[in-house]
Amino acid sequence: MFSFFKKKPKPVETPAVEPQASQPANRPAAAPATPQATPPATVDIVADTTAQPVSPTPPASAPAVEQPARKQSWTERLKAGLSKTRDKLGKSLAGLFGGGKIDEDLYEELETVLLTADMGMDATVHLLQDVRERVSLKGLKDGSELKGALKDSLNELIHPLEKPLDVSGKKPFVIMMAGVNGAGKTTSIGKLAKYYQQQGKSVLLAAGDTFRAAAREQLMAWGERNNVTVIAQQGGDAAAVCFDAIQAATARGIDIVLADTAGRLPTQLHLMEEIKKVKRVIQKALPDAPHEIILVLDANIGQNAISQVKVFDDALGLTGLILTKLDGTAKGGVIAAIAKQRPIPLRFVGVGESIDDLRPFNSKDYVDALFD
């Protein structure tokens, strides 16, 4: 019934990122279908990959990722990734920071700029109040001095989200992923698996997205290329896949289990019930698991992120967030909205499709990349 494969483990010091191995587990070009309450009548057969050699070429569904001639540093990539938000914010702020008296008109303009960067009303009101206090405390007079005050204020607001995920102390450490369709769960799992592998940790993947056959194949192909065990099941029970994966990880002394789940909208109540069941079954497999429940958010959705965070948090008790696709949006200000309205630790941010484009969130780097 269960089909899983494992490549012979290579030494941990396996050369970090070969061009092929560096590709994230990409989805096929076709848009994902909204999952159905019941699994599709016909399901792609999961090949028994136990004895299959590693394919030297990536599957068609994994588009090539161009490697830059010179590898950019993370700060450079973060800055490049946030360029859309920065352009929008920066252009508007340039007028405000350009000089001139700090007066009510200027505060009004600042309010508009913050709202259009998707910071949301609560965070905007908070930031304005805080900037006003800083201005009066420091006796600032000129608009050009506002930039520093705003940077400090924003950093203070979002800094509490900077809580790197500590995966030590539990073995296996079980991370469960949740989110809407196409948010970037499967891709993030591939990136995280590589991230933890590079730290010398053993990783096992649970292909719990049993609605989208391509997601399972995506994970299996990725696991095969990167010597990571993937537990997959042909058919519809995500909870069973996760249960099986945790048992396998426990038996093999694996450090980290990354459990994928199907994309779902917070309004699809039956699917929200299904994901609660996945969590309960994980708890049955290992009483204190899942140790981390991450909601993966696509930064393009801006303010909608807040309602997603609230519903998934109420259903599952989120312990972390991943914000993907910051590179494709001018809505990077949504982090401030999250910090104000539901401050769940932002474990990682994604600024691109390459394997290195997912990193732990650092509030100062983020603010610097946004303003400088």
Ligand SMILES: Nc1nc2c(ncn2[C@@H]2O[C@H](COP(=O)(O)OP(=O)(O)OP(=O)(O)O)[C@@H](O)[C@H]2O)c(=O)[nH]1
């Ligand atoms: N530009 C950019 N693209 C990203 C990022 N993260 C993920 N993607 C892309 O987003 C698309 C969707 O990613 P998936 O990982 O398949 O999404 P998913 O949440 O697993 O989707 P479902 O299985 O339908 O729930 C893929 O094309 C990814 O390459 C990012 O940080 N930046």
